[in-house]
Amino acid sequence: MTHDHDLVLRPTAAQTTAALDPPAGRNGGDLVVETLTGLGATTVFGLPGQHALGMFDALRRSSLRYVGLRVENNAGFAADAYGRITGEAAPLLLSTGPGALMSLAALQEAAAASAPVLAIGSQIPAAGLGGGRHGYLHELRDQQASFRDVVKSVHPVRTQSQIPSAVAAAWESALTAPHGPVWVEIPQDVLLAETILPVVTAMDATPEDIAPRPELTAVAAHLLSHAERPAIIAGGGVVRSDASGKLLALAERLDIPVVTTFGGKGAFPWEHPLSLQSWLEDRHTTDFLEDADVLLVIGSGLGELSSNYHTFAPRGRVIQIEADAGKLESNHPALGIHADARLALQALLETVGERRDATAPERVAAVLKKVRDRIAAQGLDLEQRIVAAVRQALPERSPSFWDMTILAYWAWSAFDARHPNTMHSAQGAGGLGYAFPAALGAAAADPSGPVLAVSGDGGAMYSIAELATAKQYGLDVTWLIVDDGGYGILREYMTGAFGEATGTELSRPDFVALAESFGVPATATTPEDLAADLAKALAAPGPSVVVLPALLRMFEPTHL
DSSP: OOGGGEEEOOOOOOHHHHSSSOOSSOOHHHHHHHHHHHTTEEEEEOOOOOOHHHHHHHHHTOOEEEEESHHHHHHHHHHHHHHHHHSEEEEEEETTTHHHHHTTTHHHHHHHOOOOOEEEESOOGGGOSSSOOOOHHHHHSSSSHHHTTTOOEEEEESSGHHHHHHHHHHHHHHSSSSSSOEEEEEEEEEEEHHHSOOOOOOOOOOOOOOOOOOOHHHHHHHHTOOSSEEEEEEEEHHHHHHHHHHHHHHHHHHHHHEEOOTTTTSSSOTTTTEETOOOOHHHHHHHHHHHSSSEEESSSOOOOOOTTTTTTOSSSSEEEESSOOGGGTTSSSSSEEOOHHHHHHHHHHHHHHOOOTTTTHHHHHHHHHHHHHHHTTTTTTHHHHHHHHHHHHTTTOOEEEEOOSHHHHHHHHHHOOTTOOOOETTTTTTOOSOOOHHHHHHHHOOTOEEEEEEEEHHHHHTTTHHHHHHHEEETEEEEEEEEBBBOHHHHHHHHHHHHSSSSSSSOOHHHHHHHHHHTOOOEEHHHHHHHHHHHHHHHHSSSSSEEEEEOOOOOOOOOO
């Protein structure tokens, strides 16, 4: 009698011959790129360094496409965006010490946004490991420790035979919900040494989906079916699990109003009669959600930005569906369901009855009118016109990437993303410099149409070097730089808190001339011409820059 666990796939004669006689001239770096290829990777990002040269030398013997950026942090942002757009693990090749550490801010953003990034870094030679101070270039006492608090998992390698398993384990970890960045490190001498190990063939590191417990979804379905004033908060987990269609079906079956978080933009149709849109930094929305007798939270931990800066205090029963077990009930008591959003929504659709509420669209419209009236009373027509101009110019399915700048803060609440997985920002970790290198990663992932990046002048200075990358690879990214002469949002925060701002005013270059010096076409525009100039730039192939001098203001907060 044969049991499943007794079945072993035996190599063919050809496979045996190839394994016994591997090609000459391979090193440990070849094992890395062969494993990545066997796992299904097609593109890698990174920056070469002395200890990592074995990996980079192996790239030329592989079919992998290499996209090299000019700063490791920017390479990390590009890999982050590639992972968000494709849903695949994005390999990021780095060197030891300074090169590795430069990526940490990008990996923090990937962790906060659940973007699957497979960072593979080199190490000093194995003889220097163990905590001694040997004086190797780039030496750190414990390089892994620098990454352990940022990434999902750490996978150290000490011998060549460990490379395929370590890379495959990291790949699986990165793609296990919730997605996130992982760290593999391999000593320089292990990467450089010639290898007699056979060529790595196809590997399977597909993670298991997280299915909900049926007794929990049964309770959730009962609560939703019998609620008087239910509401839904849809977060980024709905987008990442490709569950927006199931969310729409559930909302329509039960007549439940839906608000999307800033990370969940596009998860629900913006103009739908049940759509509360994304006005989470508004007390009218907060009041509506607090009044719900049953609140379904899907794919969100209800963190600072999703809870109106933790002023949100639900009075009804909360049901929270979340793939990250650590986020379950982390901010509010709830019926916590640890599950992938898509599988949980499917279970609810199979369980709930029909619920009709003719008043739901009227109540949604009343909230949105209160929001519009509040904004209209603040004299912010310029800001709303600019948001509308960007939306008008950007093709419906083109992705956009937003830096931490005032226009992005507006877009979180006011921009219609039109489709899931098309609007991305650095609101997970909140670091500067995300938009342009991330847009380059997205363009590398899908070259079929233009990609938009939006930065302020302060954030743009983090990424200027990547104009060379955009030009070198001909990446179809249009970069909108809103130039207000400083760190505009910090200027507002400091002025509001202290009466005046310190350290926020910046000298900056002529961005048009600077872009043109890289061979990238650039245009200076005005609020009146923005829609036309931006549309023209987006329609032209290859990289371009549009500079908008404008002093924008934020709408008044409601959480203070």
